[in-house]
Amino acid sequence: MPNSTARSQKRPTISDVAKLAGVSKVTVSYVLNGHSVSARISPATQEKVSRAADELGYRPSVIARSMVTGRAETIGVVFQDPLYFAVRSDFIREVMHGVNLAAVSVGYDLLLHTKPVPNALVECSVLTDGRVDGVLILRNRDDETLRLLLEQGFPSVLFFSRSDHEHISFVDCDNYGGAVLATEHLVSLGHRQIGMVLGHHASTSSSERLAGYCDTLNRSSIEFDGRLVMRPTPGNEFQCIRNFIVEQKPTAIFCISDLYAIYTLMVANDLGLRVPEELSVVGFDSLESCERSNPPLTSVRQPVLEIARKATEILVSMARNEKVESRRVIFPTELDIRQSTAPPIR
Amino acid sequence: MPNSTARSQKRPTISDVAKLAGVSKVTVSYVLNGHSVSARISPATQEKVSRAADELGYRPSVIARSMVTGRAETIGVVFQDPLYFAVRSDFIREVMHGVNLAAVSVGYDLLLHTKPVPNALVECSVLTDGRVDGVLILRNRDDETLRLLLEQGFPSVLFFSRSDHEHISFVDCDNYGGAVLATEHLVSLGHRQIGMVLGHHASTSSSERLAGYCDTLNRSSIEFDGRLVMRPTPGNEFQCIRNFIVEQKPTAIFCISDLYAIYTLMVANDLGLRVPEELSVVGFDSLESCERSNPPLTSVRQPVLEIARKATEILVSMARNEKVESRRVIFPTELDIRQSTAPPIR
DNA sequence: GTACAATGCAGAATCGATTCACTAGGCGCC
DNA sequence: GGCGCCTAGTGAATCGATTCTGCATTGTAC
Missing domain, CATH: 3.40.50.2300 (Response regulator)
Known part of the structure; x- marks a missing residue:
């Protein structure tokens, strides 16, 4: 019957092993850590120590070891x-x-x-x-x-x-390069009204992706329109995306993440907009869920x-x-x- | 310029705090752990210690503490x-x-x-x-x-x-109850050829769910048919599910998890079977992905x-x-x- | 003025390992 | 036979905390 109020058995310590093997703690430590060569422990002693450790089911305390070595693995x-x-x-x-x-x-x-x-x-x-x-x-x-x-x-x-x-x-x-790929793809399909949906917090990734988007528009002689870049407010992503689509009428949207792209697909569905015919959507990450979305999502893959x-x-x-x-x-x-x-x- | 070969600054220890406050380590420990009442440390000393600790940015070493208390939080x-x-x-x-x-x-x-x-x-x-x-x-x-x-x-x-x-x-x-709900739902829709897709390893959950499925069939006077229960081989789930559908021709499938249910949806799509008209599918877990699948997946929700x-x-x-x-x-x-x-x- | 309790703090042991420095014993060499 | 070196292993310090016990000092009571 297990003791229900306290740890019944104490873990064996290095001293227990030392006692059983008839050697000092130090020797046990050297043997078990494989420093036996530098410390010159005879094969016979090594054998004794190993057997004692096995018998007791000894495992060094990671805590105690960390204290002295300063490493924790x-x-x-x-x-x-x-x-x-x-x-x-x-x-x-x-x-x-x-x-x-x-x-x-x-x-x-x-x-x-x-x-x-x-x-x-x-x-x-x-x-x-x-x-x-x-x-x-x-x-x-x-x-x-x-x-x-x-x-x-x-x-x-x-x-x-x-x-x-x-x-x-x-x-x-390469966030910048990824955004360039996405935007070029949309441009090459003939889109001019390309929106971008950002995440709700500033990050190096999102500014790089935004830069890739802007630069590509520029190089394609499409004038950058600030109203086509939208940052949803947290907790209100669907409504924000909905309003964005209704008001700005983009023909394509590049989203900062697959998650937002899938939200966008759902909003489009809700609005009765066919994807990709009436709205093209590109995500970022290319997670497995892109294959399961409806329709499967074009996305920038990062490894x-x-x-x-x-x-x-x-x-x-x-x-x-x-x-x-x-x-x-x-x-x-x-x-x-x-x-x-x-x-x-x- | 940061030292690039070694930890430049050592973390302050309790001794450093003690030295700065002009008291012993013990006192520092008592003050910082709030045992000051039982150990009766004067407010003046407490103040000194706290200030010293703040000044040094002292944090106790969790490792050292664990060594003695035996707890690690x-x-x-x-x-x-x-x-x-x-x-x-x-x-x-x-x-x-x-x-x-x-x-x-x-x-x-x-x-x-x-x-x-x-x-x-x-x-x-x-x-x-x-x-x-x-x-x-x-x-x-x-x-x-x-x-x-x-x-x-x-x-x-x-x-x-x-x-x-x-x-x-x-x-x-309640795995059993969940399986009963799923199976009863399918039975009440009029299905008689109800298949079940298990996970690839035995678990208490899967045997309970299987029991719920079997018992419900029994109660509904539908004869249990072992060929309608399938356990896909790992790594080969799609092919297994495909063969299962083609050979056993179930009109409905109850899957052990949403993941397998979504695989089943994909296989059905591949086979040109319309869901739910030609094949009904029920999952288990009711994760968010059920709402994003095509069509949205009926599923047993566990919290x-x-x-x-x-x-x-x-x-x-x-x-x-x-x-x-x-x-x-x-x-x-x-x-x-x-x-x-x-x-x-x- | 003395005894005794309460107060405030510190000394030392402890947790379980590692590691440095050292010793005891055996051996060879000149 | 004495010196030194190698072998095999150990003693003691250490890591940074906590906690039990002890010891001054002050205050209170009679």
């Missing part, structure tokens, strides 16, 4: 917003999958920081409290926290965003999984070398043409 | 499969969202264990290595690991599954977010009380009727 992940998983999009799942893949392959665990922090200073000291060897930061832009971490020489990598700061490492996709994985790999290598070299990687984007885009009808 | 999350995030479904995102919500509100962080483990014994000792105060387990069924954790009195909660073991805590939905949240709350209360009372919660299910079900055509 764990990396932290922080999001723009503590409730990032609330966003109804497959994006975050794919990000976590990439991070997880890389973490599994290098044997690092993942810590999701959830505790609210009042400011960057506190956040920085929370992140560097010893539980993680580095942090992956999913933010809209670099911020004070990132600079503080950098100052302390604490390994950190920004991903899905970027920074002008010389020493901040990041992994991102979400690869970005997440690369960022994690860079972070781990920074953590392992105990030095912070700034590294930055930009992945190319491609256009996945599906069935939500077509020439405008006259 | 962190909970572990383990999945059936280390690459659980690979499954292309919104389910896991919603689960993480629920867990995250509860964790945020109680101030616990989340540790995702990714390291592969050879067996339950090792897994158990990895989970109890001091970094987390309890674990949330997302598995198809209870297993050896769960029993070992229980034996050690280590707080753990199984979710989205259940156990016959008297002392194992779990949070799940994924609530289940995840409740499991986390139970776990935290177990961890805080330092005792393990077995608790089990079953949430009801409902049927969300959308547009993928209709009477069969003759």
Whole structure:
């Protein structure tokens, strides 16, 4: 019958193993960490120690080890917003999958920081409290926290965003190029009234994508019209998109994300607008849901999984070398043409 | 210019604060942990200590604290499969969202264990290595690991599954009732050839749902036909579903998950079968993607977010009380009727 | 004026590992 | 036979906190 009020069995410690094997704790540590060669432990002793450890089912306390080594074999992940998983999009799942893949392959665990922090200073000291060897930061832009971490020489990598700061490492996709691809596609189909739907917060990605959109219009001799760029208010996306379509009458819309593009498809359906005949829609990310939308969504593909994985790999290598070299990687984007885009009808 | 080869500034420790405040480490600890009343520290000293701590930007090392208190204010999350995030479904995102919500509100962080483990014994000792105060387990069924954790009195909660073991805590939905709702719906529409698509691994959820399906057929005097129940082979879901439809010619299919239901919609589309006229499809989970599928998917709703949240709350209360009372919660299910079900055509 | 309690704070042990520096014993070499 | 070197392993310090116990000092009562 299990004891219901306390942990019944205590975990064996290194001392228990030492006692059973008839050696000192030090020897146990050397054997189990494979430093036996440098510390010259005889095969016989090694055998004794291993057997004792097995018998007791001994596992070193990660906490105790971290205390002395200063390493935790764990990396932290922080999001723009503590409730990032609330966003109804497959994006975050794919990000976590990439991070997880890389973490599994290098044997690092993942810590999701959830505790609210009042400011960057506190956040920085929370992140560097010893539980993680580095942090992956999913933010809209670099911020004070990132600079503080950098100052302390604490390994950190920004991903899905970027920074002008010389020493901040990041992994991102070619947002500008992706927006150019999307806009050129619409222009080449004959669209002139091309709207753009942005996200509700400013981010390096959204400004780059906006720049790609504007520059392409320019190069195509289409005059930029500020009214054709819309930023929905949070919680009111559908109404905003609806009003935008009704008032501005774009023949095509380039959306900042697949999520917003799918919202746009739903609004169009609601308004009785046929896609792509009466309205072309292009998304960004090209997540799997693009294939399941009605109609399947033309979208700019960024390699979400690869970005997440690369960022994690860079972070781990920074953590392992105990030095912070700034590294930055930009992945190319491609256009996945599906069935939500077509020439405008006259 | 940031030092690029080493952590330039060391984090202040409790000793630094003590030195600056002109008191002992002990006093600092008492003041900062609010034990100042029981330890009787004068307001003047408290003030001095607080100011010193602020000035240095001191934060206690969570690692060092964990060493002595044995608590970490962190909970572990383990999945059936280390690459659980690979499954292309919104389910896991919603689960993480629920867990995250509860964790945020109680101030616990989340540790995702990714390291592969050879067996339950090792897994158990990895989970109890001091970094987390309890674990949330997302598995198809209870297993050896769960029993070992229980034996050690280590707080753990199984979710989205259940156990016959008297002392194992779990949070799940009413799978049987949900399956009954789905099947009754199809029967009441006039279907007699009702197929069921299972997941590719055995789980308590799938056997309960299967039981609900079978019992409902029985009560409706429809003879159970084993050929109408299909378990797709992993990686080959589309082909399996396709063959199943072609060979068994069901007029309706109840799927174990929304993901498989959406696959079924895609296969039907591929085969030129109109849904719901020629084939009715019901899913399970009623995730948001049901509203975006073509046609919108009728599905059994389980409160994924609530289940995840409740499991986390139970776990935290177990961890805080330092005792393990077995608790089990079953949430009801409902049927969300959308547009993928209709009477069969003759 | 003395005894005793309350107050305010600090010393030292502890948690479970790692790592530096050192020792005890055996051996070869001149 | 003495010196030094290699081998195999250990003692003690350390990481940064918490917590139990102890010890002055001051205040109060008789």
